[in-house]
Amino acid sequence: MLDRLLELTDALRGAGIPVAVSEEIDALNAIKHVEFVDKDGVRSALAATMIKSDSHRHAFDTLFELYFATGRGPASEPREDEDRPAEHDALRDELFDALVTGDVAALGDIARRAVANFGRLQNSPSGDWYSNYQVMRTLDIQSLLERFEPDPAASEIERRLQRDEFEARVRDFRRLSLAETRRRVAEQRGPAAVARYAVTPVIEDLPFLSATADMAELRKAIRPLARKLATRVAMKRRRSTRGALDIRRTVRHSMSTGGVPFDTEFRHRVPHRPELIVLCDISSSVARFARFSLMLTHALAAQFSRVRSFAFVDSIDEVTDFFDDEDFVAAVDRMNEEADVVSGDGHSDYGSVLESFWETYGNEIGPRATLLILGDARNNYRSRRTWALKALSKKARHTFWLNPEPIGDWDTGDSAASEYAAYVDRMVEVRTLRQLEDFIAREL
Amino acid sequence: MAEEFRFSGIDDVRTRLESVGYLADSSIATVVHLADRLGKPLLVEGPAGVGKTELAKAVAASSKLPLVRLQCYEGVDETKALYEWNYRKQLLRIQAGQGTSWDELSDDIFDEEFLLERPVLKALRSDDPVVLLIDEIDKLDFEAEALLLEVLSDWQITIPEMGTVEARVRPYVVLTSNNERELSEALKRRCLYLYLDYPDVEREKAIVLARVPELSETLAEQIVRLVRSIRELELKKAPSIAETLDWARTLLHLSITTIDPETLRQTMPVLLKYQTDITKATDHLDA
Numbered sequence: 001m002l003d004r005l006l007e008l009t010d011a012l013r014g015a016g017i018p019v020a021v022s023e024e025i026d027a028l029n030a031i032k033h034v035e036f037v038d039k040d041g042v043r044s045a046l047a048a049t050m051i052k053s054d055s056h057r058h059a060f061d062t063l064f065e066l067y068f069a070t071g072r073g074p075a076s077e078p079r080e081d082e083d084r085p086a087e088h089d090a091l092r093d094e095l096f097d098a099l100v101t102g103d104v105a106a107l108g109d110i111a112r113r114a115v116a117n118f119g120r121l122q123n124s125p126s127g128d129w130y131s132n133y134q135v136m137r138t139l140d141i142q143s144l145l146e147r148f149e150p151d152p153a154a155s156e157i158e159r160r161l162q163r164d165e166f167e168a169r170v171r172d173f174r175r176l177s178l179a180e181t182r183r184r185v186a187e188q189r190g191p192a193a194v195a196r197y198a199v200t201p202v203i204e205d206l207p208f209l210s211a212t213a214d215m216a217e218l219r220k221a222i223r224p225l226a227r228k229l230a231t232r233v234a235m236k237r238r239r240s241t242r243g244a245l246d247i248r249r250t251v252r253h254s255m256s257t258g259g260v261p262f263d264t265e266f267r268h269r270v271p272h273r274p275e276l277i278v279l280c281d282i283s284s285s286v287a288r289f290a291r292f293s294l295m296l297t298h299a300l301a302a303q304f305s306r307v308r309s310f311a312f313v314d315s316i317d318e319v320t321d322f323f324d325d326e327d328f329v330a331a332v333d334r335m336n337e338e339a340d341v342v343s344g345d346g347h348s349d350y351g352s353v354l355e356s357f358w359e360t361y362g363n364e365i366g367p368r369a370t371l372l373i374l375g376d377a378r379n380n381y382r383s384r385r386t387w388a389l390k391a392l393s394k395k396a397r398h399t400f401w402l403n404p405e406p407i408g409d410w411d412t413g414d415s416a417a418s419e420y421a422a423y424v425d426r427m428v429e430v431r432t433l434r435q436l437e438d439f440i441a442r443e444l
Numbered sequence: 445m446a447e448e449f450r451f452s453g454i455d456d457v458r459t460r461l462e463s464v465g466y467l468a469d470s471s472i473a474t475v476v477h478l479a480d481r482l483g484k485p486l487l488v489e490g491p492a493g494v495g496k497t498e499l500a501k502a503v504a505a506s507s508k509l510p511l512v513r514l515q516c517y518e519g520v521d522e523t524k525a526l527y528e529w530n531y532r533k534q535l536l537r538i539q540a541g542q543g544t545s546w547d548e549l550s551d552d553i554f555d556e557e558f559l560l561e562r563p564v565l566k567a568l569r570s571d572d573p574v575v576l577l578i579d580e581i582d583k584l585d586f587e588a589e590a591l592l593l594e595v596l597s598d599w600q601i602t603i604p605e606m607g608t609v610e611a612r613v614r615p616y617v618v619l620t621s622n623n624e625r626e627l628s629e630a631l632k633r634r635c636l637y638l639y640l641d642y643p644d645v646e647r648e649k650a651i652v653l654a655r656v657p658e659l660s661e662t663l664a665e666q667i668v669r670l671v672r673s674i675r676e677l678e679l680k681k682a683p684s685i686a687e688t689l690d691w692a693r694t695l696l697h698l699s700i701t702t703i704d705p706e707t708l709r710q711t712m713p714v715l716l717k718y719q720t721d722i723t724k725a726t727d728h729l730d731a
Contacts, residue, residue: 020633026482030636033481034454034474041454044474052632054489054623054639157670157705160729164673219678224623231624235518235585258535329678 001031008067009050011192015063015199017056023049042068055202062182062198066191069183087117092139096147099169107169111176114139119181128188130181132174141170204434208289208404218433219329222292225437226299232441233303243267273305274370274397274444279357281375282341283313283348289404289430293374294319294335295328296436303444305368313341314349316357348378350416351385358388362395370444371396373424376405377417384416390423400443401427402436448573450507450616451480466495466502467651475638476503485596485617487581487632490640492622493684497579499640500618504575509616512570513577514563516584522591526601528560554605564595568611575616581631582621589628596634643685645672651685656692666703667692670729671715677728679721691715705730 005027009019026049034041043064051060091114098106118138119130148166150159186194200206204221249265278297280290294309301307301323311319317340322331365371371392393399401424403410403417410417410427421427426443430436451457457473457480468476476499479486488496504511514525522528534553541549561569567576578592595601599611619635621627643651648668653659659667667688675682683691691714700707709726716722 018629020629022633026484026636029482030478033478040470041474044471045478047471048475048478048636048638052487052629052635052637053626057639155704157703157708157729161669161673164676165669168672168676223680228623228625238518257531260531260535262531 001036002028004067005031005046007191008046008063011063011067011195011199012050012060014195015059016202016205017051017059019050023052026050039068055204059199059202062179063191063195065179066182066186066194066198069186088138091117092144095139095173096144099144099166099173100148102165102169107173108176111173111180115177115180115184119177119184128184130184132178132181135177135181136174141174145170204437205432207431208292208433209286209431218288218292221433222295222328223299225433226296229296229437229440230300230303233300233444236441237273237303243269273303275306275366275368276304276308276444277365277369277371277396278307278309279316279353279371279373279375280309280311280319281313281348281350282311282336282339283346285348285378286374286376286404287336290374291332292433293372293402293430293436294323294332296440297372298323298328298331300440300444310357310361311335311339311341312348312353312357313346314352315341315343316353316360317341347380348375349382350375350377350379350420351383351388354388354392355385358391362391365392365395367395367397369396371399373399373401374404375401376403376415377401377410377420377427378414379416381414384419386419386423389420393424398443399424400439402430402439403427404431405429406431448613449480450503450509450573451477453477460506461502464502464505465654466498466506467647467654468499469643469647472499472638472640475636479618479636480616482636483614485619485635486638487619487621487627487635488638488640489621489623491642491682491684493686494640494642495685496620496640497577500575500577500579500620503616503618504577507575507616509573509575510570511575511577512563512567512615513579516578516580516582518583518585520584520588522562522588524562525564525588525591526562526595527565527603528562529554529605530558530560534558556606559603559606564592565601565609567615567617568595568599568601568609570615571612573613573615575618578617578619580622581619582624582627586625586628589631593630593634596631642675642682645669648672648685648688652688652692655689656696659692659696660701663695663701663703664692667695670703670708673729674715674725677721677724679716679724680718681716681721683715687715 005024009024009027012019027046030045030049031042034045036042043061046064047057047060051057091110095107095110095114098110114135115130115132119132119135121129121131121134145167148163150162150166152159154162182194182198204225206218208218244267246265246267250261250263253263253265254261276297278294280294282290290311297307298309307323308318308320309323310316319335319339322335322338389399401420405415405417407429409415417427428435428439430439451460454470454473454477457477458468461468461473461476475486478484488499490496501511503509514520516525537553537558538549541552559565564576564578567574581589581592596617599614600608602608642648645668648671649664652664652668653661656664671683671688671691691711694711694714695703695707698707698711708729712722712726716725
């Protein structure tokens with residue numbers, strides 16, 4: 001038990017979850033108070049002592065399954081021979097029935113059999129590997145979704161519910177089957193081998209531009225993040241509003257303590273609320289990053305006296321109005337369709353964009369404005385016109401450039417990063433939600 | 445400091461919480477039990493309205509202990525959380541004692557008599573065990589969080605003028621957080637962590653039936669299935685258990701036996717609090 005716990009701790013730390021030594025000791029104390037055979041109890045006990053944030057929970061559950069998975073009885077032997085369509089169909093039908101009735105035990109059982117029978121990768125030289133993708137393809141999950149017909153006699157709402165529930169069960173089955181493939185590989189190669197690839201970084205640390213970043217997950221993360229950030233920014237503002245000692249109020253307050261001024265009162269300073277102007281490259285190479293930055297800045301609109309947004313590819317257009325609606329996801333979609341941002345070939349042209357922005361809106365930038373430029377500064381070898389940026393940042397209070405590329409890639413190829421960086425307050429690498437959060441909390 | 449356990453085991457936690465109307469799943473029961481056995485504070489996190497505060501109240505009620513509550517908000521400091529000197533009384537004492545020597549007086553005015561108890565000190569000095577609820581700790585300023593560290597790990601408060609006050613009996617401490625900001629590592633390390641999420645359909649149905657017993661079982665089932673489906677959508681604020689219960693009560697008062705699209709449209713504002721969310725949910729369910 002101790003060994004396995006230590007291995008689990010190692011794996012957790014490897015996945016970037018900080019587990020303190022004192023927490024390890026707590027974990028050991030905690031499992032004394034639950035039954036070893038009660039797997040859920042052990043899981044709860046370890047989670048309560050070692051995991052202190054909800055965003056780590058998913059990684060913990062995955063690793064716990066690997067290190068503490070108990071044997072699940074003899075699995076049917078993998079077949080050596082080729083495809084047997086009839087068998088696939090039989091299992092697919094069985095799965096469909098289980099999905100319709102919502103029989104959890106049956107789903108688990110089918111997942112085990114499906115992985116054993118169809119999950120094994122053929123001809124793998126280094127021993128057995130199992131692939132969830134292959135299982136899903138063999139069972140053709142998509143066709144099951146199409147095959148499902150809600151009860152025609154039921155009311156409309158009921159039919160909708162049945163469809164939702166069916167889809168949720170399909171997602172559950174996918175998870176069960178994925179866990180089973182991992183368990184099988186872990187059985188063959190030890191849990192450490194699986195742990196290395198099975199745990200994806202927490203959503204805040206996923207690079208925007210990476211292919212593995214799940215859009216839906218990212219979108220879900222954005223709202224709680226915006227709320228947290230708004231609290232932080234507001235707190236920072238409020239704390240800095242304490243002004244000079246207010247003698248009149250202090251003396252008046254001291255009346256209740258016989259004229260002895262125990263409590264001091266301070267004047268309030270009017271907080272400075274900057275105006276935010278966001279220039280956003282929405283060309284395909286950085287589109288994801290742009291979406292999230294725009295959503296986040298608009299979610300924080302209350303913290304600024306005004307937020308104006310402009311989108312560009314090779315020409316620039318104001319998109320502030322799209323965000324009047326509270327639904328930012330829809331706003332970004334509409335922006336992509338309706339904003340007038342392409343006049344040439346659809347490749348970014350920072351030079352002409354900065355120039356036309358300066359000509360059209362230059363006069364509207366006041367001394368309270370903070371200019372935020374979002375983009376990778378990849379100019380497709382076009383004219384850079386740094387003078388326009390220089391003029392802009394001279395008028396604005398601050399100018400920041402957020403670049404979604406890793407610092408190492410700046411100035412490679414057609415990137416004009418450092419040439420533009422010379423004319424802004426700071427060019428910051430913002431590859432992940434966490435970096436974006438840090439930047440906003442620190443600078444705005 | 446006396447050691448005393450409130451619960452005899454995980455099943456005991458479950459049955460006793462249930463007897464006061466709180467339906468705990470196995471992970472809640474396990475962690476509540478562990479907090480009792482290991483004598484560690486319990487940090488409960490989760491979305492609003494899933495029963496975090498309710499859990500503390502249920503623990504107090506089920507073990508028949510008084511609940512001492514510290515409601516956190518921005519600006520709470522040690523004079524509001526731990527203790528405060530009663531300045532007015534001290535001033536009176538000084539004025540009344542004119543003529544006595546300074547040494548006598550200065551010893552005298554920093555005495556227990558002049559100490560005002562705030563929730564945390566009150567919980568520590570209580571002769572009988574209590575449940576201390578520190579509610580919405582994420583509203584506390586980052587600096588103020590550190591005030592609680594000594595209490596949470598060593599069960600004592602150091603008052604500079606007087607010395608250290610140790611707990612007579614260890615209180616059962618529950619901290620709740622809505623996750624509006626990250627809590628400090630130091631605080632988290634001292635606590636057991638429990639994340640309360642929305643319950644599954646069966647448990648939510650049981651909760652609805654326990655809280656609104658007049659409801660028919662079929663309607664309760666329809667309610668929780670609809671709520672589950674709505675929670676899957678991308679909403680600004682997903683409906684919590686509290687809102688599910690409100691909805692159930694609303695439907696009961698309207699004497700509705702089965703939910704049709706019309707009722708749904710009319711009563712949706714009980715469940716969802718943003719117009720965009722309501723539109724999204726009705727669109728989804730109408731389709």
